Amino acid sequence: MQINGAKALVTGANRGLGKAFAEALLARGASTVYATARRPDLIDVPGVVPLRLDITDPASIAAAAAQVGDLDILVNNAGISTNAPLLGPDTDNIRREFDTNFWGTLNVTRAFAPRLAGGAILNVISALSWYVFAPSSNGYAASKAAEWSLTNGIRLELADQKTQVTALALAIADTDMMAGYDIPKLPPIQVVTAALDGLEAGKLEVIADAPTANVKAALSGDPALFYADIPAALFG
Template identity: 45%
Template sequence: MTATATPVEGATALVTGGQQGLGKAIVDALLEAGAAKVYSTSRRPGTATDPRIAVVEADVTDGDSVRRLVEIAGDATIVVNNAGVLGGQSLLHDDVEDIRAVLETNLFGALRVTQAFAPKLAGRSGTIVNIASVLSWLPGFGSYGVSKAALWSATNSLRLELREQGTNVIGAYLGYTDTSMIADLDVPKNDPADVARQIVDGIISGAPEVLADDLTRQVHAPLFAAS
């Protein structure tokens, strides 16, 4: 069996870290594209005014929490691994446990969710989206950059492993995006709504990757020019 595109119209989706920033924009874009229901996770209890959104308290770094999430949201055919944290800038000087904590969310959190939901997606033309970064391919950004580079590699391997059960795996890559996480940085930023729409378009088309801005496309192009 080979992976195919996933319909969004009428679908049920899950977005981790979906209560703010890019995650919230992805929730909104899925609903705009016709999703019937979106589970939106947060580490804290929450509610939503839109009846199509179900807010679920979940922590992707906790195996028991992820298992409970599967019990609640196991009907999802679209799973977006968006939950993430920033980290320090120095692999040499930052405490190893602080570095490990960033990978625990950004890499292992996505893997936990993927492993938990993969059996539910088998044979259902589902899609998993991993939100990575242009920093997947650029050095000098400490534990955050390492976590996104590792997620890029994991995404490519998961795509191969899950293809036979008919599940597509999309890597979404983007530069600075206008969210609270980087609100203090005085740099050009993407509109989260635009990035989210591109991700939803990728789900619908069955794309393997979404390169959300010019910077990401420029960095990506020479890396794969020979392939």
């Protein structure tokens, strides 16, 4: 997938990875970058086209789709984490995570897929698509596991129209979502550079960091060994 000259849309582009995606797409020569957020007034990337898009609101998705013409690249970046356990007092926050990370991603994809023939979709999933590390991450992890499966499914369903569907999996980037963790973090631009390099190379999956690579490699092993010492499994 060639980015130079392409028209792209990025969800959740007001900060973090989304902002870095918008900036990097412009730097690589994208002709138009629609930078979307629930509050487009917070988007401060020169050269983009700010656009309101709440991916949990079907009316907002329809309105955004009506304002966008031809499109070559869709970056499904928007997501939330609420620190919701699966067996907490209620499921409200788990539903919010699924409404955003799974249903929001799917509904945006459904809206734009018909115009992405010969183009590409990049979905930002997570190392937590493949493991969990604490009860407070379980709702988010479940939603990201669903998004990983969604990514593989739409890849098959869009194969006839030659739409490339790529997953970006990462563990630890320096974004607001990870602000409460005092651990080494990758700069967003490093993650985005790897993702767009992979997109242009036609990769179906981009693994952004070593912990994510370790998790993916461990899937074929005994989970009892992995979960016995998660820090060693991730960083050992």
